[in-house]
Amino acid sequence: SSTLVWLRNDLRIADNPALAAALKNEEPIHAVYVLETDRALRPLGGAAKVWLHESLKALNDALAERGVRLSYREGQSKTVIPEMIREMKAERVYWNRRYDPAGRAHDASLKKGLKADGIAVESFNAALLVEPWDIATKQGTPYGVFTPFWKALRDKLIADPIGRAERHSEIKPPALDFGKPPFWANGILERWAVGEEAAKRVLSGFLDDLLADYPNDRDLPRKRATSEMSPHLRFGEIGPRQIWFAVRHLIASNPSMANAGDKFLSELAWREFSYHLLYHRGDIARHSMQERFDEIEWRSDAKALHAWQKGQTGIPIVDAGMRQLWRTGWMHNRVRMLTASLLTKNLLTDWRKGEQWFWDTLVDADPANNPASWQWVAGSGADAAPYFRIFNPITQGEKFDSRGDYVREWVPELRNLPDKWVHKPWMADVETLDKAELKLGITYPIPIVDLSTSRERALETLKR
Ligand code: FAD
Numbered sequence: 001s002s003t004l005v006w007l008r009n010d011l012r013i014a015d016n017p018a019l020a021a022a023l024k025n026e027e028p029i030h031a032v033y034v035l036e037t038d039r040a041l042r043p044l045g046g047a048a049k050v051w052l053h054e055s056l057k058a059l060n061d062a063l064a065e066r067g068v069r070l071s072y073r074e075g076q077s078k079t080v081i082p083e084m085i086r087e088m089k090a091e092r093v094y095w096n097r098r099y100d101p102a103g104r105a106h107d108a109s110l111k112k113g114l115k116a117d118g119i120a121v122e123s124f125n126a127a128l129l130v131e132p133w134d135i136a137t138k139q140g141t142p143y144g145v146f147t148p149f150w151k152a153l154r155d156k157l158i159a160d161p162i163g164r165a166e167r168h169s170e171i172k173p174p175a176l177d178f179g180k181p182p183f184w185a186n187g188i189l190e191r192w193a194v195g196e197e198a199a200k201r202v203l204s205g206f207l208d209d210l211l212a213d214y215p216n217d218r219d220l221p222r223k224r225a226t227s228e229m230s231p232h233l234r235f236g237e238i239g240p241r242q243i244w245f246a247v248r249h250l251i252a253s254n255p256s257m258a259n260a261g262d263k264f265l266s267e268l269a270w271r272e273f274s275y276h277l278l279y280h281r282g283d284i285a286r287h288s289m290q291e292r293f294d295e296i297e298w299r300s301d302a303k304a305l306h307a308w309q310k311g312q313t314g315i316p317i318v319d320a321g322m323r324q325l326w327r328t329g330w331m332h333n334r335v336r337m338l339t340a341s342l343l344t345k346n347l348l349t350d351w352r353k354g355e356q357w358f359w360d361t362l363v364d365a366d367p368a369n370n371p372a373s374w375q376w377v378a379g380s381g382a383d384a385a386p387y388f389r390i391f392n393p394i395t396q397g398e399k400f401d402s403r404g405d406y407v408r409e410w411v412p413e414l415r416n417l418p419d420k421w422v423h424k425p426w427m428a429d430v431e432t433l434d435k436a437e438l439k440l441g442i443t444y445p446i447p448i449v450d451l452s453t454s455r456e457r458a459l460e461t462l463k464r
Contacts, residue, residue, distance in 0.1 A: 032062060047188060146269075153269055153272060192229075222405045231329070311323035316411055328363075402419075415436075
């Protein structure tokens with residue numbers, strides 16, 4: 001007999017409880033990744049698929065070294081998994097949990113069916129610091145607000161520290177061939193090193209070189225100041241427990257890092273909070289957490305949406321962010337907020353349209369973080385930014401990209417503009433524009449929306 005490990009968003013060897021449990025059985029292990037085509041499950045976006053492809057290649061090599069064979073299948077997992085069980089003559093199936101409502105329902109029904117056939121099925125937690133059902137308010141209800149959630153999470157983990165992740169090494173060589181990635185994937189592949197080993201390197205580099213300045217610099221989009229761990233976390237190439245442990249360990253040996261370490265872990269806790277919401281609030285990619293938001297008459301302006309998607313809105317920091325996303329599959333957090341605010345507030349576009357675009361273009365497109373963050377910006381979320389908070393992309397740009405370096409990097413048309421105008425080229429005089437060889441409306445768009453009248457329109461609509 002053998003054990004089948006169904007890998008999903010846990011593409012790593014270290015701290016992988018399903019894999020660890022399989023190893024304990026001391027019988028052959030077979031691992032499978034299924035690109036699921038079940039209608040009820042949200043299909044992966046394009047950029048995420050590129051990442052997945054690379055990540056599976058890296059994992060395949062790592063597993064092969066340990067004598068575990070990884071298979072790749074496409075189809076409905078409710079058919080593929082039983083097929084694999086028959087082929088492998090497996091008596092056990094292990095996987096790590098997922099938290100989206102459709103995925104959970106799917107796994108529960110598969111588990112029931114397999115158990116009825118006499119297969120032992122076990123599921124584990126690889127993705128979260130604490131399971132969503134293991135953390136609750138004093139009243140026993142789920143959290144709806146981030147800060148008390150973070151406090152409770154922190155207290156819980158300090159009272160009951162996470163041990164160093166177990167190491168596993170002993171686990172035959174397969175050949176995975178998914179063909180070539182699409183031509184547009186080059187920007188992504190050049191930008192990122194994918195896989196568990198890369199994830200570990202990124203974490204230790206961040207802790208050594210960047211963590212100390214994280215609280216001060218994390219909002220500056222041009223600076224390499226954040227961890228850039230998000231796609232690694234998204235695919236489980238590294239788990240949050242490993243990060244938590246590494247940071248705590250660092251603080252213990254170097255107490256001067258306590259504040260910075262805590263700030264960083266509190267950001268990681270936003271991810272936990274998003275999963276808490278995903279688990280307790282159901283389909284947050286489809287429904288506004290505050291129902292009244294689903295009564296808003298959103299504008300439907302295909303041209304404006306397209307300009308936003310392609311980084312052609314005429315608002316420099318927004319265009320810079322959208323182009324960074326398109327080219328690299330990632331965007332800085334501050335700029336994600338600004339681009340999302342422009343779309344949902346100034347352009348009064350349904351947040352779901354933005355969420356879907358990000359889902360398709362982000363390498364870290366995450367079933368919890370993406371919808372939860374979009375709803376946070378739109379103001380429809382649980383822990384909502386009040387709807388009347390509308391970011392001003394000019395003042396935000398001047399504050400967080402004061403010399404315009406980020407804009408110049410991604411919007412080279414504006415390269416020659418003096419700092420003073422780089423976030424608002426339409427306000428510069430003709431002479432300045434001429435000198436900068438900028439022809440507004442020709443080489444770079446005039447803003448597609450007037451920031452102040454659209455702000456008023458948004459306030460009025462949302463108030464109603
Ligand atoms: P760091 O600052 O180094 O943070 C470390 C980790 O903590 C991140 O990798 C992430 O897992 C978590 N984290 C940090 N900030 C947040 C946050 N605000 N919310 C939730 N988790 C956070 N993040 C995703 O992982 N996937 C998404 O699809 C996603 N979509 C977003 C959409 C919008 C509109 C906005 C405003 C934010 C979105 N975020 C998303 C959150 C955040 O922008 C990214 O997690 C962050 O920019 C990733 O960069 P980093 O790894 O360098 O972050």
